[in-house]
Amino acid sequence: MKNLLSKAILKILKKTKLYDSETSLTSSLSRCVTRQTIINTIIDVGASNGCWSATARKYFPTAFYHLIEANPWHAQSLENLKTQWKNYDYTLAAAGDIVGEIYFNDSDPFGGLASHTQSEETNLKIPVVTIDSIVEKYKLPPPYLLKLDTHGFEVPIFEGAVKTLSNTNLIIVETYNFDINPQSLRFPQMCQYLEQEGFRCIDICDPLFRNQDKALWQFDLFFIPSSSLFFQDNQWR
Template sequence: MSDIPLVEEALARVATGDPSAAQALLEAGLSAPAPNTANALYDLGRLALALEQPVVALGFLDRALECDSQLSPAHVDRGRTLHRLGRGREAIQAMCRAVAIDPDAHAALNRLRWLLDEGRLRTTSALSRLAQRGLPVASVLDVGASDGQWSLAARRIWPDARYHLVEAFDHWRAPLEATCSAQPGFSHVIAAAGNSDGEVWFYNDPDAPYGGAAFQDQPDGKEQPQKSWKVPQVALATEAERVGLKPPFLIKLDTHGFEVPILEGAEALLSQTNLVVIEVYVFHVHPQALLFHEICAWMAEKGFRPIDLSEPLWRPRDEALWQFDLFFVPADRQEFACNAY
């Protein structure tokens, strides 16, 4: 089955929100006679893991290692798979095995460090560190809210805050309605956030509901009506006034490259904002996207500096750092008065 260029292309398409190629390859591998080479089984395991099918992935990776127990990358992905399945100790053991085989296995070393220090890299840990240093939040604008899990996690840190969840993809309407009905102080709107009220193009593959991004113009090459359509757009400053949110604000953006227009629509709120959490990228995931260092420069012009990070993600094709969440606070915060370690 193994065809490295084909597999890498399929994995790249998963990363950009188009899982169809990887799914087709995986289904072909599942329906055909089982391959008997370690590399072919490893490729099937990688595909299954990228498609969020960890049980299937583990089966292929175990069989790959039966064929070649010295295949270090398979131990790495086996560790990632075990972690997804909640088997943390076994995940660490798998990464250790990869490093024992290849002491220069950077992917394994990076993952091992992350697994051993995972608690500090969680979003709730970063939020807790900020709250412990006396950062108040009265209202949260959660943009790219999906089913509301981020706000539910933040509520453990700021239980008395108001939470307004903004989500463009109608796929999440029912879960958001259920979450907001069950949680006092929660509200939501099905709309994209942008620089003004109106409409905007939105692209999303229905088979990949955690992806999706807004575009000022209809996305080139993505004109399929089932994947690209217009949605309502709201400016965060207007939306905050409409639902009666009070400062100080926390703004969270999981918006896949559309951050600048959203922050432009929140301009009137920024002077009263204590924390901005932005999912930032090392690669261009959107034609208009700023890379993470460009986001830092843009936020510096608005008077914010990064203070923490969480949830780093490495892309499966080459284990390069893909994205992470950066936490920005006003540049006059007391933490920046001290430059000593």
């Protein structure tokens, strides 16, 4: 029955053009749907102008969306979404392991890096929140999907989400194949870190290869709880 349901959902997604190549974001999200991943709140960290959440809403239309974005450049776009979307709110701040202030590099509207220390690159002081504080403040209902596009600042963000992680069904995190800064984790280290936190990798999307040598640069990894029944089946069929 479950396999028939999954095939039916996949057929609908293909007909409605919500399914793309196997390594696209849309195909990975569609596989989350076929696995019947239950999500009540999506917390989009590094949300920029909300474009990632706009895609995710096609697959999780009933979830509440709370977007967290550090770069003030996107403030108006995020505010505009409040007039367009139901079940939506946002916080203009960095996410981290403390509530207070932090330094940020805002030179790239769709990039940026948070840091606890000021430098030539990270010289803008902005507010910082923890995911746990946002969940508590807005009474966001579990289970959660955490999406991180945070350019190497993932560990402090996870450290500020200890309570939230205990009620999280899906993590989507942008990971790298290179040491993009001293504090970042390359993708094998990210897998090891999150496995220690109780999550295993279930999917992948959007591999990006750098121009000069076509080396694998980055991709998004999907993690679900290690206790999932999917990991009890070690067979290829």
